[in-house]
Structure formats: C-alpha cells, structure tokens
Amino acid sequence: MNIPFLDHWRRRHGSDYAETLATAVRNDPEGVGELLSECELLRARASQAGLQLDDSPASLGALDQLPPRWRDDPEELPWLGNDAGLYLGTVIIRTVPGAVWDVWPSGQPVVRLASGREINVVEAGLDWAVGGAPELSQVYAEASEA
Template identity: 60%
Template sequence: MHLPFLGPRHSRRDDDGGAPWRARRRAGEPRADPEAVAELLSECELLRSYADRAGVRLDATPASLDALDQLVPRWRDDPEILPGVGHDAGLYVGTVVVRTVPGAAWRIRSDGEPVVRLASGRTAEVVPAGQEWAATGVPELSRLYAEIAGS
C-alpha cells in the first residue's frame, strides 16, 4: 500500500525493514502524524459495509474480531471484492492491536506496506493475514489478534 502523503519512498532500509515515525525525515519534508495515519488506516470501508449489513459493530475491540470471524463470507463470491475485504481485514486487525496493546504502533515499510510494530520490537504483517482470512477463513482474526497481542 503506497501512501503518497507520507512523502517519497526511502532507499535506505534498517534491519527490521522499516523506520519509526521520527526517523528518516529529510530536511524540509513534512513529518507524518502517527494519529492521522492510524485514523486513515482504521477506515476499512469495505469491511465495515459487510459488517454493518450483518449487524456487527466494528468498535476496535477484540470482541469485534470474534464477531467478524462469525460472518458468512459472501465476499468470496466476488473475486473483485475479495482482495479489498482482505486488505481491510488486515488493517482492522492492526487497528485493534494499535488501539488495545500498549506500545503498538503503525509503521510504514519502505515498500509502502503498513505493518504493526510492537513494543517488543516485533513487526506483525497484518495485511497478508487479513487477505488469507478473507479468502479461506484462516487464520481467524481473533486468533491472529491473540497471537500478536501475546508477543
């Protein structure tokens, strides 16, 4: 996911594949606001529309992930919608982690893909897991959250 408002991509990479929000800012470049980025990544409009139609409230809690795991995956019938729902599911899991796990924050890798960085230093690639969940139902989003939060 390329986020142009974050500025140009950087060619230098750290060992963990990304940079903290405060790092790698060139002179004169605007600083990305972590709260604004988190708000943007939490939108997940396509996933929210499916959840809303099913009566599931996405309130950025682990319980909402349990509810998503119970949805009938009607998006699998539409190959054009499936990738978007998966992407949104990954971003939503990341949103729940960032909002509920102390020290967790979004980080944008040098390739533009959003990942969650935990206080332990571990990075969780939530988007590919969300795409797998949308396509197959595995891993369950609630289980993915538990694995990430328990790190």
C-alpha cells in the first residue's frame, strides 16, 4: 500500500514501512485515519456514477450496487480495490464502537474490533473490486455485529 505522507516520515526516522505505519497509527490514530479515509480514486469513480460517499453504512450498500466498470481497466482495478477497502475500514471505524485501525507486521492496515477480531479490509476491498464478493455492506454488517 502506498501512503505518500509516510515517505517523508520514514526517511527522517529510518524505519521500514510496517514499523513506520504502526508507529503513526499509535501516535496519531486520528490523523492516520483521516489520511486512510481519503480514498480519492474510489470517491472520484463514485461521484462520476452520481454517488456521494458520506462515510455511512448506507454508502457501502450504494457502492455494492454500482456497475463494476472499473473491472475494464486492469491497471486501475487494484488501486480502486485498495481504496474500497480503506473506505470500508473508515466506515467501520467511524460507526462501530471500539473499532480502531491497526497494522500487521507486514504493514497491512487492518481494522481491530472491540472484540479483538481483526478485519483485513484492504483484502475485502480488493475481493469486492475484482469479483463483487463479499459485498462491502456484508463485511460491514458482520463487523457491526461482532
């Protein structure tokens, strides 16, 4: 995953990517959360389809209903899937009590629920972008019930 703001931080602190992201999440979870929530490509494609993403669970259902035109562009597909996962994580963090961003040793951002369960939202977003399943709203529903 490419998070540009971390490049400068990493050079200054001489850390590897996973350590850098984990440190940033611990030190400034709200700031990192804001950066992870940008999802510019997904927001642009949704807007082109007439959908304004408002970081609500309902917006995940609306995304699930969009025609998957992004599948026509193999170069854009992984970027859009990554954004979809980060957007899913953003919605979970903002609406499910106790949910927080965490980082696996690989550097993969995940959502950790209050129960301790971790959701690899980026993987879920990529699966959704490529094949349509699981639906983003389904992953959210499971997270909100945990």
